[in-house]
Amino acid sequence: MKPWAALRAVVMAIYVFMLGPIVITAAVSFNQSNRSQFPPRGFSLQWWQRAFSAEWVDPLVFSLKLGLLAALISTLLALPLAFALARHRFAGRDALAALTLGPLMLPALVTGVGLLQLFQYAGAREYIGFTALLIGHVVICLPFAVRTIAISLQTLPPNVELAAASLGASRAAALWHVVLPLIKTGIVAGAVFAFVHSFTDVNLSLFLARPGEQPITVKILGFLEYGFAPTLAAVSVITLLLPLVLVVIVERVSGLGDFIYASRSRG
Amino acid sequence: MAELRLEKLEKRYGATVAVAGIDLAVREGEFMTLLGPSGCGKTTTLGLIAGFFRPSAGSIFIGGKAVAELPPFRRDIGVVFQDYALFPHLTAAENVGFGLRMRKLSTAETATRVREALELVQLGQLGERRPLELSGGQRQRVALARALVIRPTVLLLDEPLSNLDLKLREEMRVEIAGLQRRLGITTVFVTHDQGEALVMSDRVAVMNAGRIEQVGSPSEIYERPTTRFVAEFIGRMNFFAEGGRPVAIRPERARLSTQAPADGFARRGTVQQVLYLGGALEYRLELADGERAVVEVPNDGAAPRYAEGSAVWFSATRESCYEIPARRP
Numbered sequence: 001m002k003p004w005a006a007l008r009a010v011v012m013a014i015y016v017f018m019l020g021p022i023v024i025t026a027a028v029s030f031n032q033s034n035r036s037q038f039p040p041r042g043f044s045l046q047w048w049q050r051a052f053s054a055e056w057v058d059p060l061v062f063s064l065k066l067g068l069l070a071a072l073i074s075t076l077l078a079l080p081l082a083f084a085l086a087r088h089r090f091a092g093r094d095a096l097a098a099l100t101l102g103p104l105m106l107p108a109l110v111t112g113v114g115l116l117q118l119f120q121y122a123g124a125r126e127y128i129g130f131t132a133l134l135i136g137h138v139v140i141c142l143p144f145a146v147r148t149i150a151i152s153l154q155t156l157p158p159n160v161e162l163a164a165a166s167l168g169a170s171r172a173a174a175l176w177h178v179v180l181p182l183i184k185t186g187i188v189a190g191a192v193f194a195f196v197h198s199f200t201d202v203n204l205s206l207f208l209a210r211p212g213e214q215p216i217t218v219k220i221l222g223f224l225e226y227g228f229a230p231t232l233a234a235v236s237v238i239t240l241l242l243p244l245v246l247v248v249i250v251e252r253v254s255g256l257g258d259f260i261y262a263s264r265s266r267g
Numbered sequence: 268m269a270e271l272r273l274e275k276l277e278k279r280y281g282a283t284v285a286v287a288g289i290d291l292a293v294r295e296g297e298f299m300t301l302l303g304p305s306g307c308g309k310t311t312t313l314g315l316i317a318g319f320f321r322p323s324a325g326s327i328f329i330g331g332k333a334v335a336e337l338p339p340f341r342r343d344i345g346v347v348f349q350d351y352a353l354f355p356h357l358t359a360a361e362n363v364g365f366g367l368r369m370r371k372l373s374t375a376e377t378a379t380r381v382r383e384a385l386e387l388v389q390l391g392q393l394g395e396r397r398p399l400e401l402s403g404g405q406r407q408r409v410a411l412a413r414a415l416v417i418r419p420t421v422l423l424l425d426e427p428l429s430n431l432d433l434k435l436r437e438e439m440r441v442e443i444a445g446l447q448r449r450l451g452i453t454t455v456f457v458t459h460d461q462g463e464a465l466v467m468s469d470r471v472a473v474m475n476a477g478r479i480e481q482v483g484s485p486s487e488i489y490e491r492p493t494t495r496f497v498a499e500f501i502g503r504m505n506f507f508a509e510g511g512r513p514v515a516i517r518p519e520r521a522r523l524s525t526q527a528p529a530d531g532f533a534r535r536g537t538v539q540q541v542l543y544l545g546g547a548l549e550y551r552l553e554l555a556d557g558e559r560a561v562v563e564v565p566n567d568g569a570a571p572r573y574a575e576g577s578a579v580w581f582s583a584t585r586e587s588c589y590e591i592p593a594r595r596p
Contacts, residue, residue, distance in 0.1 A: 159352035162319050165339040166346040167366035167417060173340075177365070181356045 022240065029233035036228050051234035059219040060238065063199055066130070066215055067243075070137035071145075071195035077138070078145035078190055085146065086153040104143040111140060112207035119208075129213035136208050137198040144197055145190035152186025153179075188254045196243050270295045270453040271316065271421050276325035278311050285311040287477035288325065293421075296451040298444065302464040303474035304500065309457045312474070313423050316455060318342050330420045340369070345414030349426040351406045353398040359409045360385065360394035366417035384416035385409075387446070404435045411443070415450065422447070424456040428463060440466050461501045465489065473497045495591050504589075505560045507534075513591055518563040520587035523550060523573060524580045533582040536560065538573050548572070552581055 024038050029051075032042025050056075084090070085097050103111060115136050119128050156179065164174035180187075202217040209218045216239055223232055271293040278286040286308045293299040301309040315322050316329075318339035327335045334342050345366075353362050363384050367377040385391050388408035398406055407427060414422060427443070428436045444467040447454050458464055464471045465485040472482045473496070481488055481497045492498035495506075498515050505516045514532060527533060536554040550562045550573065560581050564570045573579055 157350070157352065157355060159348045159350060160354055162317070162339070163346065163348060163352035163354070163413075164365070164369075165319075166317055166342075166344055166423075167413065168340045168369035169365075170338075170340055173369060177368075178354055182354075 022237075025233045026237050029230055029237055031230045031233075034229065036230055036233065047230040047234045050231045051238060056216075056219070056231075056235050056238075059214055059216040060235075060242070062130075062213065063215040063217070063239075064242070066133055066137060067195045067198040070134055070141050070198040071191045073134070074138045074141040074145045074194045075149075075187060075191040078142060078149050079187070081142075082146050082149035082153060086150040100146050101143045103140045108140050108201060108203035109206075112136060112204040115139075115204075116207040128208055129210045132208040133205060133213070133215070136204045137201065140201065140204055141194035141197050144193040148190035148193060149183060149186050152183040152189075156182055185254055188250060192247055192250055195246065199243050270297075270330055271299075271455065272326075272328040273312070273316070274326045274328075276312065276315060276327065277323045278308075278315060278320070279323045284477050286315065286322075289474075289477075289479050291472055291479060291482065293453055293455060295453055298447050298454045298456065298467060298469045300456045300458060300464040300468040300471045301474055302458055302461060302471050302501075304459060307474040308477040309459075309474050310425060313425055313455060313457045316421070317344055317346050317423055343420045344423055345417055345419035345421075346423045347407075347410045347414050347425065347427045349429055351398075351410040351427075351430075353406055353409055353413075355398050358395050358397055359390065359401065359405075362398070362409055363394075363413045363416050365413065370417065380416055384412040387415065388412045403431055404439070407431065407439065411446075415446075415452070420453065422452050422454045424454065426458055427456075428458070429460070436463075443467065465501075473500065475500070492589065492591060498589065498591050503561060507532075507558065507560075515589040515591050516560075516583045516587060518549070518561040519547075519565075521560070521562045521581060521583045523562055523564065523571075524582065525578075527580050528582040531582055531584045532588050533580055534558075534560070536579060536581050538575050538577045538579060541573070541575055550579075552579065554581060 027040050028036050028038055029047050030043050030045070031037055031040040031047065032044045081096070081100055085093065085100070115132060116128070119125060119132055160178055160182070161174050164178045165171075169177060199215075200217065201215070202221060205215045205218050206221070209215065214222075216235070220232065220235060220239070223229075271291075273289055273291045275288045275290060276286055277284075277288045289308075289312065291299075301312060303309045314320055315335075316327060318334065318337060318341075322335055325335070326333055329342060329344070354365065357365065360381050364377050364381045367380060372380075381394070382391070385394050388411050390405060390408050390412065393401065393405060396405075398409070401409065407430075410427070424443070428439055431439060440463055456463075456467065468485055470482060470484055471488050473480045473488055475496045480494045481492065483491070488497055489501055492501065492515075495513075495515075498504045498506075503518050505518065505521065507514045507516070509532065516532065522528070527535075534554045534556070536552040538550055539553050540551040542549040542551070544563075545566070547566050548564050548570075550564065552560045552562065554560055562581065
């Protein structure tokens with residue numbers, strides 16, 4: 001086989017294994033029978049109707065709220081952290097970096113168990129649910145936001161801040177008029193990564209959810225214990241599309257694609 | 268009166284001394300060049316004047332006001348950076364208007380002054396372009412307009428020509444120097460290029476190892492260097508010892524002849540190599556005492572030519588011999 005043919009085969013295989021499950025799930029959700037058959041028998045929207053009942057919409061909305069809030073808070077925390085880590089050398093810098101980026105290496109499962117125990121020992125059991133989930137999600141989303149913002153700070157053209165200062169801009173004005181606009185896409189990218197990470201998390205959420213306060217992923221997992229119904233296929237498609245739609249919108253509005261694909265050179 | 272004065276200015280980084288206590292007064296409207304090899308402290312000196320970092324010791328006066336403790340945005344300076352440091356997210360016009368916006372000028376006045384500044388650097392048509400859509404030379408002009416439009420007391424130029432190609436660089440030399448004289452703005456220009464320094468400056472401060480070796484007009488530093496470093500760094504120089512005293516002779520001031528000259532400095536030698544430079548011929552000689560010498564003769568059609576291996580006399584008039592102390596006093 002020629003090298004190009006081999007490469008093409010590998011790419012094809014990646015597409016099949018990446019997109020195949022999604023296509024099958026989407027097809028199954030339109031089944032007429034109540035068995036998850038593929039290829040689907042007949043066509044009906046009954047499973048989609050069930051997917052839009054309160055039973056499923058509530059955890060979906062819960063996940064959206066949790067994800068947006070976790071993304072917002074972790075991005076706001078990440079800004080000063082990224083500045084400190086990317087720009088300054090200070091005592092305890094390595095410790096701060098390890099603490100901030102640590103959750104990236106740690107299984108979220110461990111973080112979840114730890115947080116659950118912490119809330120129990122602290123006698124803050126009533127906070128298990130949304131509050132505990134939010135804290136946990138901020139912890140695991142923070143590294144993504146810090147990393148992307150720190151990278152965009154490092155790609156800042158040299159001397160632009162000095163140029164702003166020489167033109168009469170105070171540090172705050174230089175930050176507002178020069179630095180923030182230039183790292184805007186990095187900030188947005190960090191927030192999007194954080195949101196997606198929160199929205200798709202199961203490991204941590206499993207421990208910190210409670211009935212009535214559970215994200216969609218935990219709900220799906222719970223439902224799976226009773227078997228796989230076409231409803232689940234419909235829910236999965238919605239869960240998949242929601243963050244995708246959000247990312248596309250953000251990309252269009254902010255030119256995020258430039259950041260992710262690094263297609264535009266900076267000068 | 269001096270618009271810019273440096274007194275015992277010093278900058279140390281730990282044990283490393285970048286600027287070793289310099290005194291310099293730049294007159295109003297003067298074009299002063301800091302010239303020296305890389306690492307001589309010239310860019311550090313410029314950064315100290317701009318306020319990008321604090322001096323370890325000494326004072327800086329701009330327009331009579333002590334500014335060493337002030338941040339850059341309170342110093343009334345304009346800076347053109349080597350990489351231009353334009354704001355990539357703003358158009359050329361917005362770049363130029365940035366300093367006026369920071370000074371909270373009215374929109375109408377800002378627009379007028381931005382237009383004037385862009386016309387001054389012949390970029391009237393390109394105000395709406397972003398830096399990425401401009402050529403190197405055009406970016407350079409935007410950077411210049413951006414620094415000038417705020418009408419600073421002192422204009423600081425940090426090797427602004429080094430990123431341009433040769434032809435454009437030579438054009439911009441003349442253009443920047445002309446603009447500076449037309450506006451009469453006190454200017455400090457940093458370069459390692461002696462050609463730029465000689466062509467553009469009113470005075471040149473030659474720097475070496477954190478110190479100023481000599482300050483003078485271009486012809487003074489070229490024709491009357493006071494230290495061996497200056498003599499060697501600017502142009503080329505033949506060094507000899509005559510009666511225990513050092514003598515220096517520029518290659519273009521030396522003469523070649525077959526007969527011994529009547530007076531002045533003279534040595535017998537052999538032509539080792541002839542280099543054809545187009546506008547001139549360069550002769551490399553070995554003198555009778557084993558020393559080497561270089562002579563540059565204009566290719567004017569009148570001067571006699573010597574083949575390699577010819578026995579010649581190397582000479583110079585007394586006026587063309589510089590006496591330079593071997594070491595800094």
